[in-house]
Amino acid sequence: MFYYLFNYLSKMDVIGAGMFKYVSFRSAFAFIFSLLIATFIGKKIIRMLQKKQIGEIIRDLDLEGQMSKKGTPTMGGVIIIIAILIPCLLFGKLDNVYLILLMVTTVWLGAIGFLDDYIKVFKKDKEGLHGRFKIVGQIGLGLIVGLTLYFSDSVVMRENTVTVPKTANVEEVVEYSAVSEKSTKTTIPFVKDNNFDYADLFTFMGDKAQTCGWIFFVLVTIFIVTAVSNGANLTDGLDGLATGTSAIIGTTLGILAYLSSHVEFAGYLNIMYIPYSEEMVIFICAFVGATIGFLWYNSYPAQVFMGDTGSLTLGGIIAVFAVIIHKELLIPILCGIFLVENLSVMMQVYYFKYTKKKYGEGRRIFRMAPLHHHYQKLGVPEAKIVARFWIVGILLAMFTIVTLKMR
Numbered sequence: 001m002f003y004y005l006f007n008y009l010s011k012m013d014v015i016g017a018g019m020f021k022y023v024s025f026r027s028a029f030a031f032i033f034s035l036l037i038a039t040f041i042g043k044k045i046i047r048m049l050q051k052k053q054i055g056e057i058i059r060d061l062d063l064e065g066q067m068s069k070k071g072t073p074t075m076g077g078v079i080i081i082i083a084i085l086i087p088c089l090l091f092g093k094l095d096n097v098y099l100i101l102l103m104v105t106t107v108w109l110g111a112i113g114f115l116d117d118y119i120k121v122f123k124k125d126k127e128g129l130h131g132r133f134k135i136v137g138q139i140g141l142g143l144i145v146g147l148t149l150y151f152s153d154s155v156v157m158r159e160n161t162v163t164v165p166k167t168a169n170v171e172e173v174v175e176y177s178a179v180s181e182k183s184t185k186t187t188i189p190f191v192k193d194n195n196f197d198y199a200d201l202f203t204f205m206g207d208k209a210q211t212c213g214w215i216f217f218v219l220v221t222i223f224i225v226t227a228v229s230n231g232a233n234l235t236d237g238l239d240g241l242a243t244g245t246s247a248i249i250g251t252t253l254g255i256l257a258y259l260s261s262h263v264e265f266a267g268y269l270n271i272m273y274i275p276y277s278e279e280m281v282i283f284i285c286a287f288v289g290a291t292i293g294f295l296w297y298n299s300y301p302a303q304v305f306m307g308d309t310g311s312l313t314l315g316g317i318i319a320v321f322a323v324i325i326h327k328e329l330l331i332p333i334l335c336g337i338f339l340v341e342n343l344s345v346m347m348q349v350y351y352f353k354y355t356k357k358k359y360g361e362g363r364r365i366f367r368m369a370p371l372h373h374h375y376q377k378l379g380v381p382e383a384k385i386v387a388r389f390w391i392v393g394i395l396l397a398m399f400t401i402v403t404l405k406m407r
Helices: 002-011 017-021 023-051 077-091 097-122 131-151 198-235 241-261 263-269 279-298 307-324 328-334 336-359 371-377 382-402
Strands: 160-163 173-176 185-187 195-197
Touching: 002 017, 002 077, 017 023, 023 077, 023 241, 023 279, 077 097, 077 279, 077 307, 097 131, 097 279, 097 307, 131 198, 131 307, 173 263, 185 328, 195 198, 198 241, 198 307, 198 328, 198 336, 241 263, 241 279, 241 307, 241 328, 241 382, 279 307, 307 328, 328 336, 328 382, 336 371, 336 382, 371 382
Parallel strands: none
Antiparallel strands: 160 173, 185 195
């Protein structure tokens, strides 16, 4: 909104109006606004939730300090959603397909999570929205994202090609094609010339290989959206854990998006150049600002929980963002915390069922899953668990960035 207003004022030679043309300027304001919105509006929303007695329903799992959280306001993910959407509407180019997709993702998964929390709180059903409906919603979003990236003419990239000069002591030259094109290529970490085309998996299909590549890409998108959003949901079990981890991941994605949207930086790092993706930097700055602002109230001891309204939304945004910038294969590294939390639950459930069938009594790998509860059972204080998970998340984020040159 402000972009169009100040662009008009710039044409009228109004002093300072031209600043809104710069992505860095608008991104900084998106971060500041989202942080302030989450902080100030958050306080009012928490009070409203307290008045309406919208408190967390706690199951007694025999964890230290667990029952003290009973009645803490939940559904606080609404704060994050508002703090993301308002700055994007104010500072973003609203005709940008990437920005639109990310805003749709925010609203879509926010609605699914809100419905789940609503059933838990108001219908007094501890199970909330049935799992199959969540999966259907996540698959639906994956289809929307994948098909939009397939059909939209604005979704293009320019592949990086390296020219090695024969002259000694002359650096390699990275060049880009003059014409932007649609592609199913993505980035593989640790591999030189690390662009991989999904269509290459279907070379046996001949002329239909590219179409099959796009179909496979859509399926991959669905899987990633479902896996990462559920991973964030499972991670949301301790005060500030999912919020802080998401802020770290979001910051890293913002760096990757900025580098991919700038032809000179992309050329220096020898990564694919993605035109029009600079608006994603504005979105992710709002995302990081919203999570940090929410952390003001969600850090230990939490005054509010995000609920599924927030956790599903955060995970979905991260997944869609990574897919758009062609960095989805970096997710196992960048989102290592989410991955481990997911795997701990899967391993626990499978091993319990296997041993129950084999020995007549179910056994467990961890004292409790997800993994953060295992450490609680070992007697590690909650705040220390969260801080250590954040440290691991920062290390994974740095390692993710380093993969741009580690080939």
